[in-house]
Amino acid sequence: MAAISDILFSSPLALLALASIIPLIILYLLRPRTIDLDIPSLLFFLKREVQRNKLSLLLRKLIRDPLFLIQLLVLILLSLAAAAPYIMEEKVSGQHTVIVIDNSASMQAGGRLDEAKAMAVERLSAVNSVVWAQNVPVLALKEGDKTRAKEVIALTPQRAISADIAAAITYSQRLAGSGGTVIVFSDFATWSGNDPLVEKGLAEYNGVRVEFVQVGGKSNNIGIVNGWLEVKDGAYNLNLAVKNFNDRKATVSLDIRTGNEKRGGTLSIPAGSTRAYIVPNLKTGITEITITGGGELNIDDTAYVYIPVGAEGRVLLVDTREQTATMTALELLLPAGDVEYSSSLPQDLSGYGIVILGMVDNNSLGPDPAAILTGFVDSGGVVIATASPGLTLIGGSLLPINITGMSNETDLKVVRENPVTAGIPMKDQEDDPKVDLEVVRHIRGSAPEDATILMEASDDSPILSYRRQGEGTVVYLGLNDVTGDDAWSGFAAMPQFPIFWKQMLNWLGGTDSSEHNIRTGTVIRMPSTQTITYPDGSTLTSSSLWVDQAGLYHIGPQVIAANLYDARESDVNEISLDASSVTSRYIERPEVVRVDVKKDITPYLIWVVLGLIILELIIIKRRRELS
Template sequence: MALGDVFAAPLGLAALAALVPLVVLYLIQPDPRELPLPTVAFLQSDPDEGGSNPVLERLRRNLLLLLQVLAIVLLAVGLAAPYVTTTREVSAQPTVLVVDASASMATETGDGTRFAEAVAAARAAVGTPTTVVVAGGSVRTPVTEADPEDARSALDELRVAHAPGDLRGAIERARELAGSESRVLVFSDFAGGSGGGEAGWKQAADAVRASGATLTLRQFGSGTTENVGIVGRSFENRNVVLRVANTGATAAERTLTVAGQSRTVSLQPGDRRSVVFPLPAASATARLAGSDAFPVDDSVPVAVPDEQAEDTLLLTNGNNRNLRTALDVIPTVNVTVKRPPVSTTGDYDAVVFADVVAERVLGSTVETAQRTVDDGGGVLLQGQRNVGEVGYGDLLPVTPGGIEQSGGIDNVTSHPVTTGFDFPAPDYHLGATATGTALVTLSDGSPLLATDGRAGGRTMYYGYLPNQTAFRYDYRYPVFWKRAIHWLADRPSLSDLNRETGTTLQLANETTVETPTGRRTTAAVQLDRVGTYRTTDRRTSAALLSPAESNVSAAPVDASGAGAGDGGPTTGQQVRQDLTPLVLLGLLGLLGAELGYLRRRGDI
């Protein structure tokens, strides 16, 4: 029999070489010497009656050596990973396992979680071959047509996601991968959204049956269904609004705390309440006091931008009192106003040209704006009759024409600056063609607001002509400028910093990201856990925020089809039974025996 038939790593037996120095040390150990002791010379000698056994005496003296030899032998055997081969019955049918890894599967059952129970059942249901489909934050297939051991290894590596799952999409993927002779087994609690709700996954299940494959549904719904969770988060006027829901069947009272401030919420079954807190000065976490079987929705991180001042240069030859006021009231903006012609030095996060006299703008001033963009900042250029004569060059994201009468707003593109805005149409505008991206378009196709990305920075065209529109008197006017300066300076908005789980955080390039589960270097991070995701210059939070997923109860499903371990012929599979834990247990026993012997002998 070869060593490979008994040991998975035979090289570990090389540790037996440690026996050589151990034996040598015992061989060179000097014999004890007899020394006369005058103080006991008067004691009568007690002659040896021959009652002691020399063999047992030698064994007693060398018992420590024997224990140490056995310990080294067991250590070497353990390093060699011993195993025995056993036979395990598995299904001989091609098998597709659909495992629900959505947030509701993290519900605690008392002996673990629903997800742990589902994975254990899936491990017992593998076939020959096995495909695994996972419905987590996204639908994925870790292994396709794998042998039973590889399928079990893939199942052991699965982790539940703190995100809504697409069970319908996962079952549809299983139908695509399964043949007419295959069996498809679905392991889920069938709670929450479940990808299109109950009707959605049931339609997908019917399609599997129609394909000729055998379908089995295994429901894991243990654990209490009483749950109170945070199901919504929004930001309004320097406040954070959190929505708390009671999806259980009994009334509940919970205390919500954010940055040291607390509110108590009483909820009847099915109730939802909005709780308002001042936006914390620094990033914090909202927490619901108390506990239930679904802790995933009991905490919601709230990330806020670092309070770094945005140095803004406003260049204007006009009065522009409204614009100056709008910039002055932004807490994080340090605005410097200069009147061309003027020398401009220093570093700025944003530069704004508004109502300037074309011939008075120095080339060095345009160079300052260009340098701001190159360094990662932004430049905003206001439209005016002779905007093409100022000398902006390629900073201007439009090709200007003449003054025209306006008809109305034709289209508003979703953007951090435009979201939620109803832009009033001006009476007159500058006819132009966008060379970048038009965010707000007038009825004749001219851009009223346009942006362009440059190497490192951003530019924006603001098409309201100086002193020509009532927009500057609108209450939304300061809000627009706050958004515009934040965007130009690349200051992330609260919505950018606070995401929902199940979404993807796109980064400009490969970046090291500290996630709730460890450090990763990537250009796209799947936000699949509740918590904070940090880079060197940014912090983004992710929370579940799903009323459907927080409802962890589900009606019993019809588990049609054969049981998880039934249905179809089986075959014997040769599998290795690892004996390393038993060997290590024996090694610990020997070490305990050695310590006991040394203590009995008085050495310790």
């Protein structure tokens, strides 16, 4: 039984409600009472005595009135209940059970995850924690009762990733503590990370019971285990690898859907073998390839592909100079009719797909360049703005840099890997890799919240950044092509310069779609907080994305296609560990560990208040004051 001094409050400010007893006391003091008449013959002797005993008589009357006492207690108890009182209880660590549920991709075969949930709710104790074993452990519940643990177990989601069971055991043993119990529910078909048996032995040596519970059995499956895009002669071709994990030959049908267009094919696969299938001439947008008759694991029956709409139309280079290094690079990369040069920005850009701003000024940009370029980008165009003093005429509402001035020498570093940065020369420094390029002048500024920085200067000024706007893209390149004594850097004179422009045009033209087609288990960092729509329809507002579902993710106007592409997870016909043959090395270490477990006593106070109210009604009824 806890002493009064052991009682704590979650909301101590609510104790101010105790002031409500003051009006109650005043109300009872002001109640009509019997009037004492002054008799002139006795007034001289008794008046002084009456004044002296007046307060004590009133107090005795209040204390003797049971209704007053009941109502006083009700107000005090309600005030205490509003402050959420609780006491701290000592818990023996052995009472704590940690439920580890493997919800990796292979657990979706043959109802394995549902079986694990059903078995887990039968193994709960007084205090339970729930951990989901994924490529990193996820704590779903910490020290909850049976009711709450059942609710969380029922909510265990299906995920298209591998499970690091060993990491989940290591994490769970810290939760359970010495004398606690960790129960792992898994198919033990495959895992990532260390061997679960090794981590089980270490946990048992530290005094934590670890039990393996196997769910499911061997299942048949045929699945898509790999896929990649190739661009050949301007066409997108998807290469798929489909594996038959069964012990007999099988033929599967493939349904290919791009928008409203449908086509199909068949593929014969020998037992235990992998066969390639090429889907030629994919169109831009979303394509889904589904095999029929794939077996009991459905997550690897469909491959998702997204090809972004690239910049279409000619390239326009706006520059006040007659000949530049960028012109030379474009002439090497593009057919003669696909690139055009101009010393001024045209009012109508509808015939172009990409506009490159070289050295520009007030005369070359015209009176309102921001409006012209914004309309061009909103309709799907691409603007590449290279470093030039004239960019201040456009302003930061469009550019992925807020210009604040000019600076001199600086070091450069790649902030985020991108196909565009792949050809930039780097210094061989593992701890702090820097760009192997001398920069003697650059534009100082900062990046807007919705801009993505790929490369920056030592003063955090963006050197290569981009932002999506409307249907198009705006890129800022802080390395211009000025040469000679006025050069800002030596980039234009390097052999990597034309390669850089080739990668830039491929990326903007959509021929490099690696950023839009990824494998599950990938973590994506975004430049700002954005609303993400997951394949299952759920949404999340975050600045990072952990890809743990197969399907299509929508981040604003961007689409990302995610696929499992994991032959080990798809091989549900293989059981890597037989849990029934695993022995225990548990070492008994009885000890009591004090854990901060809150026990809420608010419900007890409420029950006392209800009892007092019932008692008050009974007293009123007996006094015949209840009408």
